Amino acid sequence: MELEGKIRIPSGCAIAAVISREGNPIPGNLISEAMRPMHDRSNGLGGGFAGYGIYPAYKDFYALHIFFDSRSTRKDCEAFIKEHFEIVKAEIIPTEKNRAITDEPIIWRYFVSPLKSTLADLQLDEKEFVVRTVVKINSEMKGAYVFSSGKNMGTFKAVGYPEDIGEYYRLGEYRGYSWTAHGRYPTNTPGWWGGAHPFTLLDYSVVHNGEISSYDANRRFIEMFGYKCTLQTDTEVITYIMDYLLRRQRLSLEEAANVVAAPFWSTIEKNRNIPERDKLIYLRTMFSSLLITGPFSIVLGFEGGLMALNDRLKLRSLVVGEKDDRVFMASEEAAIRTMEPNAENIWAPAGGEPVIVTLGEGVEN
Amino acid sequence: MKSDESKCVNCQRCVSLCPTRALKIVKSDCILRENCNWQNDTIREVYKQANSGGVLLSSMGNPKPMPVYWDKMLINASQVTNPPIDPLREPMETKVFLGKKPERIERDKSGNLINNLPAQIELTMPVMFSAMSYGSISYNAHASLARAAEELGIIYNTGEGGLHEDFYKFGKNTIVQVASGRFGVYENYLNAGAAIEIKMGQGAKPGIGGHLPGEKIVGDISRTRMIPEGSDAISPAPHHDIYSIEDLRQLVFSLKEATRYKKPIIVKVAAVHNIAAIASGIARSGADIIAIDGFRGGTGAAPTRIRDNVGIPIELALASVDKRLRDEGIRNNVSLVAGGSIRSAADVVKAIALGADACYIATAALLALGCHLCRTCQSGKCNWGIATQKPELIKRLNPDIGSRRLVNLMTAWKHEIKEIMGGMGINSIEALKGNRLMLRGVGLNEKELEILGISHAGE
Numbered sequence: 001m002e003l004e005g006k007i008r009i010p011s012g013c014a015i016a017a018v019i020s021r022e023g024n025p026i027p028g029n030l031i032s033e034a035m036r037p038m039h040d041r042s043n044g045l046g047g048g049f050a051g052y053g054i055y056p057a058y059k060d061f062y063a064l065h066i067f068f069d070s071r072s073t074r075k076d077c078e079a080f081i082k083e084h085f086e087i088v089k090a091e092i093i094p095t096e097k098n099r100a101i102t103d104e105p106i107i108w109r110y111f112v113s114p115l116k117s118t119l120a121d122l123q124l125d126e127k128e129f130v131v132r133t134v135v136k137i138n139s140e141m142k143g144a145y146v147f148s149s150g151k152n153m154g155t156f157k158a159v160g161y162p163e164d165i166g167e168y169y170r171l172g173e174y175r176g177y178s179w180t181a182h183g184r185y186p187t188n189t190p191g192w193w194g195g196a197h198p199f200t201l202l203d204y205s206v207v208h209n210g211e212i213s214s215y216d217a218n219r220r221f222i223e224m225f226g227y228k229c230t231l232q233t234d235t236e237v238i239t240y241i242m243d244y245l246l247r248r249q250r251l252s253l254e255e256a257a258n259v260v261a262a263p264f265w266s267t268i269e270k271n272r273n274i275p276e277r278d279k280l281i282y283l284r285t286m287f288s289s290l291l292i293t294g295p296f297s298i299v300l301g302f303e304g305g306l307m308a309l310n311d312r313l314k315l316r317s318l319v320v321g322e323k324d325d326r327v328f329m330a331s332e333e334a335a336i337r338t339m340e341p342n343a344e345n346i347w348a349p350a351g352g353e354p355v356i357v358t359l360g361e362g363v364e365n
Numbered sequence: 366m367k368s369d370e371s372k373c374v375n376c377q378r379c380v381s382l383c384p385t386r387a388l389k390i391v392k393s394d395c396i397l398r399e400n401c402n403w404q405n406d407t408i409r410e411v412y413k414q415a416n417s418g419g420v421l422l423s424s425m426g427n428p429k430p431m432p433v434y435w436d437k438m439l440i441n442a443s444q445v446t447n448p449p450i451d452p453l454r455e456p457m458e459t460k461v462f463l464g465k466k467p468e469r470i471e472r473d474k475s476g477n478l479i480n481n482l483p484a485q486i487e488l489t490m491p492v493m494f495s496a497m498s499y500g501s502i503s504y505n506a507h508a509s510l511a512r513a514a515e516e517l518g519i520i521y522n523t524g525e526g527g528l529h530e531d532f533y534k535f536g537k538n539t540i541v542q543v544a545s546g547r548f549g550v551y552e553n554y555l556n557a558g559a560a561i562e563i564k565m566g567q568g569a570k571p572g573i574g575g576h577l578p579g580e581k582i583v584g585d586i587s588r589t590r591m592i593p594e595g596s597d598a599i600s601p602a603p604h605h606d607i608y609s610i611e612d613l614r615q616l617v618f619s620l621k622e623a624t625r626y627k628k629p630i631i632v633k634v635a636a637v638h639n640i641a642a643i644a645s646g647i648a649r650s651g652a653d654i655i656a657i658d659g660f661r662g663g664t665g666a667a668p669t670r671i672r673d674n675v676g677i678p679i680e681l682a683l684a685s686v687d688k689r690l691r692d693e694g695i696r697n698n699v700s701l702v703a704g705g706s707i708r709s710a711a712d713v714v715k716a717i718a719l720g721a722d723a724c725y726i727a728t729a730a731l732l733a734l735g736c737h738l739c740r741t742c743q744s745g746k747c748n749w750g751i752a753t754q755k756p757e758l759i760k761r762l763n764p765d766i767g768s769r770r771l772v773n774l775m776t777a778w779k780h781e782i783k784e785i786m787g788g789m790g791i792n793s794i795e796a797l798k799g800n801r802l803m804l805r806g807v808g809l810n811e812k813e814l815e816i817l818g819i820s821h822a823g824e
Contacts, residue, residue, distance in 0.1 A: 210447070211446045211447040212447075213443065213447060213789055213790035213791045213796065213800075214791065214796030214797075214800060215800070215802060216799070216800040216801050216802035216803065217795070217796050217797065217798055217799050217800035218796075220691055220720075220799045220800075220801070221691075221696075221799070223691070224691050224694045224696060224697075225694070249469065249470055250470070251470065255478075262793075264456045264458060265458055265460050266456060275477070278480065279477075279478055282478060282480050282482065283478075284795075285462045285466070285482060285485065286466055286467070286470065286482060288461075288462070288466075288795035288798070289795060289798060289799070291793055291795050291796050292796070293790065293791045293792050293793055293796040294443075294447050294790045294791070294796075295447050295448065295790075312792075313450070313455060313792065315447075315448060
């Protein structure tokens with residue numbers, strides 16, 4: 001059986017997310033428990049979480065979470081990182097043995113900062129250099145896999161059911177202003193931790209439920225810009241697309257949503273707001289190969305916020321609810337009710353309409 | 366009326382018009398003594414050349430039993446893990462824009478996006494009528510193509526014969542061609558169309574020019590081509606101002622200057638051995654669109670040996686060009702148009718999935734106009750009024766009916782394209798472009814699969 005990345009494995013899924021608009025800390029076990037009622041949406045072959053604001057003491061450093069298959073791989077990888085980064089802290093990620101979680105790799109985290117001299121030599125900005133380093137380790141260093149690389153955020157994932165994975169990583173000990181979660185139902189048995197979700201790059205993380213039919217069109221386009229789709233998963237390519245549109249092209253979140261879940265031409269033509277119509281035509285024409293078709297519901301996590309988005313036909317479930325400063329998003333209302341039994345304003349966003357929540361800004365959609 | 370059955374070309378006109386359906390054309394069973402090496406046609410060609418001392422001429426595409434890769438690729442469909450989409454219930458989009466896409470967005474001072482897209486061609490479906498000159502085909506054939514293109518929201522192509530004054534009104538559905546003879550090219554012509562195509566080569570006769578004999582250069586044709594009546598219209602093999610890629614760049618920008626950068630420039634090339642490198646050069650030459658014409662493409666007349674032995678299949682050419690441009694990160698510099706025997710909606714879908722932005726069709730369009738593929742266009746005696754300039758033959762093609770049939774054909778293909786896309790769970794053609802996971806090969810060897818960039822069925 002080949003590892004994920006050699007073959008493409010479609011999967012169904014459960015997703016959930018929560019954010020405090022005021023930036024109040026939320027313990028990680030809240031999101032972990034939210035996955036329990038959606039147990040049957042996963043099949044025990046992958047799950048994971050991303051938390052934002054969880055490393056305030058190291059917020060100025062990139063937190064690299066890495067799986068290693070052996071001690072020697074770790075030594076080699078550390079040596080490689082040291083060549084170009086200052087490592088201010090390196091430690092094993094604390095875990096708690098759990099009967100349901102087996103075959104664990106060696107899991108470490110490093111808080112790092114790129115060496116100024118290296119950046120000057122390569123004429124690269126810091127983020128671009130971190131991206132290239134992550135891509136290099138993941139595509140070239142056998143047995144090492146960077147699964148989280150943002151600042152003041154981290155991903156925790158494994159093979160198993162999400163609620164077990166939450167306990168395994170002791171998520172209750174972390175506090176973050178936002179969390180996303182994923183439970184996976186792959187149609188195959190890769191049994192590899194790197195294949196679990198969320199998928200992240202820098203501070204962007206994506207949890208995704210669906211199977212996109214545009215995958216290879218999207219992949220072959222985005223790979224022109226230095227990304228390498230090593231996992232062959234939808235989530236990976238969606239993350240790269242978001243990084244390309246938001247960080248490299250500097251589109252706004254709404255504009256990026258109008259690219260990947262573009263309105264139908266017939267809808268655009270009916271738009272009486274001419275500047276708005278022209279903008280939509282422009283975005284669809286300019287980035288036509290980044291349109292994503294087929295079913296998807298995603299939550300994109302980023303520094304300071306979340307964006308939920310459905311495919312334009314809404315072929316996957318996605319509901320949103322609110323209570324006080326918190327906004328909840330999930331595949332099922334049951335997950336929201338688990339996090340907040342008295343959640344209000346529960347609604348199902350329309351296909352292609354992004355729900356964007358940012359700290360201090362409230363909800364836009 | 367005299368008839369001489371020895372001159373029968375099997376155009377099926379008599380069969381189609383026979384009111385009692387009493388006729389059928391049957392191949393005479395009197396043949397030469399054949400063997401596998403020296404077949405009937407081969408022997409007859411030797412006799413013909415021994416008689417005439419001339420180059421053999423043929424028309425329409427390569428008829429030899431060479432591999433047709435379209436027929437060795439199969440299309441995917443959704444089952445269980447994602448849903449097929451019903452085009453009768455949900456929107457299914459086939460609109461495409463052809464042209465260069467800039468590398469970066471730009472914003473004005475207040476942060477609004479600036480439309481920095483160069484001129485594009487907008488098509489309601491990814492199919493265009495390929496170049497056929499007025500002269501090689503009739504006035505009524507051109508009228509049919511132009512009217513159908515307008516009604517369909519697609520484009521037809523003048524070929525190298527100039528644009529008849531009656532057809533300037535179809536400008537926004539017209540590609541005007543600039544070929545090596547430069548016939549009919551002047552400022553108004555260049556500005557008349559939606560785009561300008563520089564024809565460097567043609568799939569049916571790569572490396573070969575064209576020749577319309579003086580007896581066909583009469584009346585309107587002489588006026589449209591802007592050459593004297595009775596003079597031969599000879600298109601040289603090369604453009605005599607283009608002996609290199611940098612020369613091509615100069616012509617591209619000359620045409621852009623002449624049209625004030627309002628028209629996309631297409632460069633059409635025949636699919637030849639190093640097509641990927643050639644396309645890469647063209648993509649850096651300022652061209653907006655590259656049209657690649659495969660070796661099975663049709664023609665009104667070509668030397669038989671060239672037609673049957675020169676060039677490569679469009680499927681392989683398209684796959685390798687698309688891959689090369691992506692490897693070099695310049696795929697967005699140009700759109701790709703594939704031609705050279707696109708026969709059906711399935712071929713269109715496969716071409717898009719391999720990486721084409723759109724397809725050119727010509728033979729299929731002529732079939733819609735009545736052509737029965739008798740393959741004798743070079744005689745100028747087309748019984749269906751298409752490849753002829755004889756008034757009594759031209760009037761057999763009624764442009765009202767001709768354009769209607771072209772519209773029908775394209776409408777049918779559009780339905781089929783939507784149906785196939787829906788099956789794959791794709792509801793917009795741009796999500797199919799270059800989506801090679803949607804294709805699998807059958808009966809292809811490792812090398813062919815590698816070049817096509819697809820897996821074998823079962824993988």
